[in-house]
Amino acid sequence: MQINQHARLSTAPMMDWTDRHCRAFHRVLTRRTLLYTEMVTAAALVRGGAEHLLDFDASEDPVALQLGGSDPAELGRATAMGVARGYAEVNLNVGCPSDRVQSGCFGAVLMERPDLVERCLSAMTAAAGGVPVTMKCRIGVDDQDPEVVLPDLLARMADAGIGQVTVHARKAWLQGLSPKENRDIPPLDYDLVHAIKRQFPGLSIAINGGIASLDAALEHLSHVDGVMIGRVAYHDPAAVLLRADSRVFGADDPCPDREAAALRMVPHIERHLAAGGKLGQVTRHMLGLFAGMPGARAWRRSLSEGASRPGAGIDTLLDALSHVRQVAA
Incomplete structure (x- = not known):
């Protein structure tokens, strides 16, 4: 057992x-x-x-x-x-x-x-x-x-x-x-x-x-x-x-912060897109990443709207991150 x-x-x-x-x-x-x-x-x-x-x-x-x-x-x-x-x-x-x-x-x-x-x-x-x-x-x-x-x-x-x-x-x-x-x-x-x-x-x-x-x-x-x-x-x-x-x-945390977590998803997203998948199939799980933080609403709106557009790719994720940075600044 x-x-x-x-x-x-x-x-x-x-x-x-x-x-x-x-x-x-x-x-x-x-x-x-x-x-x-x-x-x-x-x-x-x-x-x-x-x-x-x-x-x-x-x-x-x-x-x-x-x-x-x-x-x-x-x-x-x-x-x-x-x-x-x-x-x-x-x-x-x-x-x-x-x-x-x-x-x-x-x-x-x-x-x-x-x-x-x-x-x-x-x-x-x-x-x-x-x-x-x-x-x-x-x-x-x-x-x-x-x-x-x-x-x-x-x-x-x-x-x-x-x-x-x-x-x-x-x-x-x-x-x-x-x-x-x-x-x-x-x-x-x-x-x-x-x-x-x-x-x-x-x-x-x-x-x-x-x-x-x-x-x-x-x-x-x-x-x-x-x-x-x-x-x-x-x-x-x-x-x-x-x-x-x-x-x-009691172990080391693998990721320093939310922004790093978003960026570390890029290789997974790229593999998924290369296999014919759609951005939203991945990013729908990431909408809550900045919950309770400055820029959370801008992140959700930009990512959900952008991912629904034909041909959406990594630039959509990076654009959503830019909105978070703008609000946080």
Whole structure:
């Protein structure tokens, strides 16, 4: 049973957001933080032939692959495919509340089927060849009692040979709330997750949900083993990632400031453009780079408008940076 030490701080898997361009950008800001793919369904890999969804560059390491599914054999095969591609971890989604996920009998609805979760995790572990297999879950769904269902689920997880879990410290309401509402409306219960760590000292437990700063993450790290940061890592990436390596991992930070981060994306952008890609496919992930700083609005407007123009290239990025410099001066 291996533990991914980079999970002391991680960025959450987010559909339509944490693609390979987002990860390339985040990796400019932090070398140590564990990055996640978007959720990839096991069926898409095994039956749909969508192996391109596993594409990532070695410069993004360490990267964890998150899988969605509920068929143990299929998840095992998908895990083996991810391991063969070089992912540092394979994670099972037991927390997503979207309607599409529910209809496929995976995600948060699996919290009502702990026996199935255990079988899925066992199959993934058997296929992983020693690469860490992990789980991400909620504290419960609908009318479940988290103090009962969460310890039971984690005990089953441990029985399946899994030593690491990320707990989103909210319930998911499968009936009555939209996926967006499920991110904000159910109350957070950090104390429960902290207590779960005391109950399961041998498990590596990370906490997720509503953690909006590096200071808050460090506070949680006095109670649990890891912190996963979600939307704020996307909307204000520099605030949580630019100094993460020094403050969380005790290592040197790879990038001195926001402007340097923008310029260090130039080689990635040039490769993407040379391969026929569009500027906006990369720069949409960079719009929050200067959030809260002088020139942030000018940066967003110039970059988003410029990237939408035909033939937009590196000059568009440099022009957006010039607007930031003008305002800052």
